Amino acid sequence: CAECCAAANTQGILQEIMKWNGWGYSDSRFLFNKKGQAEFTGKRYRLSGMILPSLKDWFEGTFGASLQHKSPATVSAIYIYFFNAVQPPTLNEAFVEDLKSVGIPFSHDAEDRVFRAHGHCLHEIFALREGKVGRVPDLVVWPNCHNDVVKIVELACKHSVCLIPYGGGTSVSSALECPPEETRSIVSLDTSQMNRILWIDEKNLTAHVEAGIIGQDLERLLNENGYCTGHEPDSMEFSSLGGWVATRASGMKKNIYGNIEDLVVHIKMVTPRGVIEKSCLGPRMSTGPDIHHFIMGSEGTLGVVTEVTMKIRPMPEYQKYGSVVFPNFEQGVACLREVARQRCAPASIRLMDNEQFQFGHALKPQVSSIFTSFLDGLKKFYITKFKGFDPHHLCVATLLFEGNREKVLQHEKQVYDIAAKFGGLAAGEDNGQRGYMLTFVIAYLRDLGMDYYVIGESFETSVPWDRVLDICRNVKERIIRECKERGVQFPPLSTCRVTQTYDAGACVYFYFAFNYRGLSDPVHVYERVEHAAREEILANGGSLSHHHGVGKLRKEWMRETLSNVGMGMLKSVKDYVDPNNIFGNRNLL
């Protein structure tokens, strides 16, 4: 394995530049400066270094929060790592010895272990901010290639060690949580060193990639060659290819490129039974149930995805953002439905409800010129006064077109014409572009909220078209009422957007946050409300998850989701592939 050995060991890199108890890069965060204005630090994003003058008012007005009432993270990393907040590792000495002998790097350093013990669920981050650390992996290993993984899995079977694969760590389903009841030594298998593109096949437009590669690296490396995958989940800065496969990920531009299941051509996975893969790269096969579908969505319960062959496309020659304002959410949904009916959805089309529209406005950076602010004023006047849109009902759709210039323009016209039938007014490229930029920085906002007694989360579902409006209304309402019943003192932010369109339905995203001052156990309240919201989703014909996956957070509903037989099928696959539960993260089933 000459190649493997030649690869640079970059194991610490991401970990070093990322927050240990929050989202994303350490240098990028929202804060309220001394003047009480919100700003976004760092240099990585378009919003970085900018002042957001209206965020404070929106924040205080929406949550009843106040800059005077701070709830900063109580513990620093130092406390965790050096004052024994982390239990000492339970090492399986024989396993460690064998690992040494095959030369695979590993660590039982507390910092490495804690970093891989969580995803980004609210309760996980909240606990870290308070310095609470539960069961964490006892050891972290960094395989460098497929063969390393094969060895690790063999050793794990031999010594009865529990393996938990770790990709980008962006899970929001408690999938990375170590089962507290696990008595074996838990080993976190970090795939980050398997991050190479092994080959690109320009004749068939495929690329063979190691599964540990992070989304943004994959896209950048392919771009250098003039290609892209087009797979852009909101987490693509940090999430890994293997993680996408293991959770059935969905990307923003799936309308052109497809979801992960449409993108993969071939998967290699190492299981306790051995390696599973298909024998050829045929684009479609009729060979019984597609075994890829046991792998996709297996959430680390069956093995480790090590290499994936996926489709690539030439980079689009032209991209154009756009946005449409609708008088109300109902009209917006009707428009999206019509776009889906005519099968002319742009690369991305997302519809935000009124609350999110207002939120988006709060994130507008300071405008430098009087002219721009004059123009903004004029636009607002035109929409609300001249067109008679009620600012408390209007909502906005953001659009992204891709392709060759001529076709994009033609496509754009078609979509705007449909929008016009539903009362939609084109609202400019800027609004659209800002909308998409915000998807990447929005995750940072939760950390800001947590500094001021505000906690929140997003969750998603997919639902048939005829139920979209009903589910949005009912789930939002349920959240508001549950918060009230559980003693939340201020009305919560309860908002949604339609983020994907399909022939037969849509993907809906809910955002929910509230001010927890006065609550003794805010996380518990939060969890109860989220639970109630999920029950409401299921009662209204929504799915358990569109792309976040099940993990341990939504396990309790799997049986009713799949039927007894369905559960039995999955169970029997697990029993065959991993009879000793080596991949013991206990997700899914």
Add this chain to the structure above:
Amino acid sequence: MNPHRQSGRAGLHDEEDFVDILEERRRSSDLGHALRTFKPQPYTGALPCSASDLNKSVLESQYLRYMTKEIAMETGSSVEAVKQEACGILEEMSHNLQLGFIRLLGFTLTKVFKRIFSSIHVNMEGLSRLQQAIQECPVILMPSHRSYVDFLIISYILFTYDLPIPVIAAGVPLAGMKMIGEILRRSGAFFIRRGIGSDKLYWAVLSEYVKTIVRKGFAPMEFYVEGLRSRTLKSLKPKLGMMHMVLEPFFKGEVYDITLVPISISYDRVLEESLLAHELLGVPKPKETTMGLLKAARVLQEDYGSMHVNFGHPLSVRQLSQNKINRSQYNLIPRDLPQKPSAETQACTNWLAHLVVRVQEEGSVVSPWSLMACLLLQTPSATLAEEGLAWDQLTQKTLWLRTLALGFGACLNWPGHVPESDVMSSSMALHHSVVQHKRGRVHLVEEKDPAGNRPVSPEEGVLRRAAAVLMVASYRNQALHIFVRPALLVTAIHTTKSTHRDELFAFFCFLQNVFSNEFIFIPDRASEDFEEACSLLRKCGAVQISPQEVAELEAGLQTTCFLQALLQPFIETYQVVLRFLCEEADHVFSEKQLLPAVRSLATRLILSGELHTYEALSSDTQKNVLSALLRLEAVTKLRTTESKYRVNRAAIRRIGDILSGKIPPQMLIAAPDARL
């Protein structure tokens, strides 16, 4: 937390604050009231929806399009023709609410109400709760139905207090009345045919119409869950057709929640009292015509005392149906397609409907006269008609009964600032048409025929006396809900002559089962009802209770005797019908044959002195027996011909024997009565 319990016992004395809304009308201008600024706050999610918008969205609905196609296919007619027919049905049905007519109506009603009622009491807290509820989600107003007056009183009150005017479900005969029909339509009434039966298109149009109103939520909907005006002034077993339509938008997730507001409308004296008694004796109900209404105008010369409108606590369907219904059952079939309600849905709907009627009962305001009627009927009718009952004795017992009723949690309309005897004599005076107080005795007033002759035949005499008795009985019925549970227990104690809780409970359940068409029992609550009965009887010192036993106490004799006698007429009537079916009826009979035949048997038995209650002549009770027997499968409906029944004599004999205590009640398994 049980919202039902919470909402019950809306006592007049404690929490609720009733205000006489006529008082202000007597002081200020009627025209001013009619022309007041009217700016109600509707449901926040609702957009305004005109009558024609509503009709349009009904006709264009996916559901109706689907049904139209299906019906066209089945009947072989063209889709267009079926569509036309649907249009016609909708035209006949739809409301045409216009504020101008509400104002006109407001003006007229003020005039009429001021003339015939001394007061109209409304609980203001109920109104403010309603106002709150209306803004939160679609609201269904569910009043009790005892009189035609019910029909517009709610709209009148809501108009007065600036709440959205409801859309009201009414029977189609009202639409046929000249002028009046149109006025009602423009006041928000929509019209439903009676006996829709299997007319698929009609069902489709109606249910889509109702569901659209609920979904859109632009106005509260009002309907009578009892289906009909109660001729006996007793709550009727709820009808489920409308209830299903109203609830479906919630079950299918089309609205976040639906609020049911039970409303109890109680009358000191009902305008239609004598008409009702005659209908019960087989005199057909006069057709609803405008001329008829004008002729009836003489009823407007009379005094009808006061009226109470008690707006109950809003009931959240979401909250109540939690754990009773799994809404995801609708996930796999498009919601626009017709789908038979599942057993679970039916049971839940049935339960909710009963709950509403029960809450109506608990919120109803009982007049002193109702208590007196209970006592009058425990005097043999002949004595009452001929010698009369001593006034002193009656007043003394009424005061005793008042204490008992209050102990049982009744909501009484007993003015506190007036001497008790005055309260009773004025109550009696209000009912001079049926009882008279002469020389210290109270007499039943029998109808004289126009010529003033004595009745020609003994049968006719029975009928006349029965008319008077049934009138008194209907006022007693207004108070029955207070006593019925303890009365069942007392009956169980007396019939089984047992003290064992288990045996008593078994008989109690049997009685609830047999009488479930007669009195309102919430399904699956028998053991709660039993416990309630035990604790009420213990509280008033009539029984002693230990974990295994319930024993009667000497000291409670007056109570237990009263309670048993209260149920006696019902038990006797049921026995008469059972006896008829066992001994005289053919194996196969129709309802049309049954009623006159039972009536003539009862008349014979009364004349021979074997039967003491004139209530056995009430067609309503007779029909209830038939429904009970159908439910108990002692009688089966024949599929072949229209409304023919087959008797199972052995089963009937068994029921009769259990009822009279000859054999113990084995578990009679009854099919759940939750048909549409």
